[in-house]
Amino acid sequence: MKFCTAITCMDGRIQLPVITYLQKRFNAKYVDSITEPGPNLILSKQTDFYLVESILTRLKISVEKHHSVGIAIVGHFDCAGSIASNEEQLQHIHEAVKFIRQSFSHLEVIGLWVDENWNVTEV
DSSP states (O other), X not given: OOEEEEEEOSOHHHHHHHHHHHHXXXXXXXXXXXXXXXXXXXXHHOOOHHHHHHHHHHHHHHHHHSOOOEEEEEXXXXXXXXXXXXXXXXXXXXXXXHHHHHHOTTSEEEEEEEXXXXXXXXX
């Protein structure tokens, strides 16, 4: 059994496209999902200590107990939790990836963008 992890928005529209993409990308059977509204914003700004720690605690479980082989930070078009332009959201994804890599440098950490047609692109 091979796992990977998605730190993704709770928005149900993006769940299946992200899971499908990550199963192929990391050759994983299962995708652990850590969901919050606008996680790319949360992790890029790190202003809510408790929320950031909650995400990191859940990520640690995925990595240590499920032996996740990779991590994705996901942002998407029309996000209610991160009301920002697409360009700003992409910047938040890059900053969030850098932040997560600090604690999980032994794993591949990638950023994903889901567009208005629900297509997933690595950024």
